Amino acid sequence: MQPNTPIFDAILCRRSIREFTAEPVSTEKLEAIVTAGIWAPSGLNNQPWRFVLIKDKGIRDELATLTHYSHIVQGAPALIAVYLDTEKMYDEVKDHQAAGACIQNMLLCTEELELGAVWLGQILKNKKQVNTVLGLDDRFDLMALLAIGHPRNHNQQSRRNPLSEFILKRL
Numbered sequence: 818m819q820p821n822t823p824i825f826d827a828i829l830c831r832r833s834i835r836e837f838t839a840e841p842v843s844t845e846k847l848e849a850i851v852t853a854g855i856w857a858p859s860g861l862n863n864q865p866w867r868f869v870l871i872k873d874k875g876i877r878d879e880l881a882t883l884t885h886y887s888h889i890v891q892g893a894p895a896l897i898a899v900y901l902d903t904e905k906m907y908d909e910v911k912d913h914q915a916a917g918a919c920i921q922n923m924l925l926c927t928e929e930l931e932l933g934a935v936w937l938g939q940i941l942k943n944k945k946q947v948n949t950v951l952g953l954d955d956r957f958d959l960m961a962l963l964a965i966g967h968p969r970n971h972n973q974q975s976r977r978n979p980l981s982e983f984i985l986k987r988l
């Protein structure tokens with residue numbers, strides 16, 4: 818059964834978008850995306866997430882050198898770096914779970930704003946250098962870089978394995 822509701826549709830229709838037009842993304846939209854992120858649940862409501870909003874071309878180009886996905890970073894008119902503030906964390910697993918919930922909220926909001934985004938994780942292997950470029954100390958632990966913009970096209974495909982593969986038991 819696939820309920821026909823706005824939230825279910827948004828979840829199923831969201832795709833990773835990796836190619837963008839040159840049209841800029843407004844600060845208002847970036848702040849709306851962050852607002853969706855901060856309304857994610859977090860353990861003890863500790864809200865450990867922090868964000869860097871990036872539109873500056875020079876910074877984008879510097880970040881692009883730190884990932885295999887440089888073409889995506891360079892081609893995206895906006896980036897949001899999502900961090901955990903380690904001084905606000907209380908539980909390694911739960912705080913990372915909260916970051917994931919935050920990022921998913923942001924991705925869904927991006928679609929709602931008729932923008933596209935992709936969650937970039939590969940750049941985490943250079944998280945120290947990312948902090949240097951962004952002028953942050955190691956208190957802030959990079960969780961993801963979101964590349965955001967107006968989608969160049971809407972033909973992305975994705976697939977999921979059958980539901981039966983994931984349900985371990987029905988008791």
Ligand SMILES: Cc1cc2nc3c(=O)[nH]c(=O)nc-3n(C[C@H](O)[C@H](O)[C@H](O)COP(=O)(O)O)c2cc1C
Nearest residue numbers: 831832833835886935936937938939940973974975
């Ligand atoms: C933790 C995580 C890390 C990811 N890292 C990258 C990445 O570095 N580069 C990239 O192009 N996509 C990355 N993705 C996006 C996945 O490739 C994508 O979500 C997956 O292929 C399913 O496609 P869909 O999002 O369109 O459903 C990442 C997604 C997650 C959740």
